[in-house]
Every structure is written in structure tokens, then in C-alpha cells.
Amino acid sequence: MxxxxxxxxxVEAIKEWWKENGKAVILGAVVGLGGIFGWRFYQDSVIAxxxxxxxxxTQVTTTLQAQGADAAAQVxxxxxxxxxxxxxxxxxxxxxxxxxxxxxxxxxxAQLEWAKANTQDPAILPLASYRVARVQAELEQYTAxxxxxxxxxxxxxxxxxxxxxxxxxxxxxxxxxxxxxxxxAQQASDASQMLQMKxxxxxx
Numbered sequence: 001m002x003x004x005x006x007x008x009x010x011v012e013a014i015k016e017w018w019k020e021n022g023k024a025v026i027l028g029a030v031v032g033l034g035g036i037f038g039w040r041f042y043q044d045s046v047i048a049x050x051x052x053x054x055x056x057x058t059q060v061t062t063t064l065q066a067q068g069a070d071a072a073a074q075v076x077x078x079x080x081x082x083x084x085x086x087x088x089x090x091x092x093x094x095x096x097x098x099x100x101x102x103x104x105x106x107x108x109x110a111q112l113e114w115a116k117a118n119t120q121d122p123a124i125l126p127l128a129s130y131r132v133a134r135v136q137a138e139l140e141q142y143t144a145x146x147x148x149x150x151x152x153x154x155x156x157x158x159x160x161x162x163x164x165x166x167x168x169x170x171x172x173x174x175x176x177x178x179x180x181x182x183x184x185a186q187q188a189s190d191a192s193q194m195l196q197m198k199x200x201x202x203x204x
Contacts, residue, residue, distance in 0.1 A: 024028065056087075068101065068170045069101070072098075078091055093115050096108040096112045096115070109135045116129055126152045158188040165186060
């Protein structure tokens, strides 16, 4: 670092440094401030988009509850417009439920498979797979349903998965496999109260 003999030399050195570097400093400050304001604007925009999607989701699900599967076109419009949002996945799950209740199982299966493929939420994935398997079983696609269930590895779903597998095996006529699945389900932490009744029925 240079030593200066007087304040005048220091001032002259500062002036010279500013002359050489001033533009870069100003440009850096402008870019830095622009980045800060740009990031804030982006964050505000993201928040606004999420709030708008949340409001629209509430509207379409309210309509779905009131009209059932008759609101399918409106709900599908929301799903298509918000396909990158988890709200669209939740809407697809709700629409599938209404379609199952209306007896439109093929449409429900399509919604559930879309939800499974598009969710980014690890908590939703096993739910979507479980519902896919249930609808496949109703469509008598037993092999596909069993395969779907085998992909659910979440321990919290172990009992429900095993019980549904037992139901599917029973419907397909494989009582031994059904009994084994029910016993497995009974040992899980999420075992249902219906399992003992199912086991008793098989033992008769």
C-alpha cells in the first residue's frame, strides 16, 4: 500500500482511482440493485401466482362438490391452466373421486394416472398409486392393480396396501394369497378393524 506525504496526494490518488474505476463501480451498483429489485419482483410474482391458483382451486373444488362429475370440463380447464402446480394434481384427484362416484371409471383412472405422473409431492405419490390400483381392480385389471401396489414402498401405507392386495387376490379367486396378504396387513401399524372379519370369513 502506498504511503502519501500529504492529504493532497491522497486526494489526487483517490480522484485518479475514481477516474479509472468509477464507471465500473456505478455499473456494479446498478446491476446489484437491479438484481435485488428483480428478485423481489420475481418473488412477489410467484406469491401472486400461487394465491391466484389457490383461489381458483377453491372455486373449482366448490363447484365439483356441488355438481359432481358434471363439473368435469371446468375442473379440467383448471388442471390444464395450472399443470405445473400441485393444485392441478389435487384437482385431478378430486375430479377422479367424483368420476368414480358417477361410475366413469375409465375417466377416473386417466385422472389418477395423470396425477401420479405429475405430482412433485412425495406424500401424494402413494395416495395416487393406491387409488389407481383400486380403480384398476374395479375394472377387473387385477394383475395391473397388484403391480401398481407393489410400487408403493412407504411404510405408512403398508397395511392398507396389503389389505387391498388381499381384496384383489380374493376377487380374482386366489384365496390363499388373499389370506397371506390380510395377515401381513394385520401386522402393520395402519391395520384396519375390518381385517379380522375378512380373515374369519376366509377361515370358514
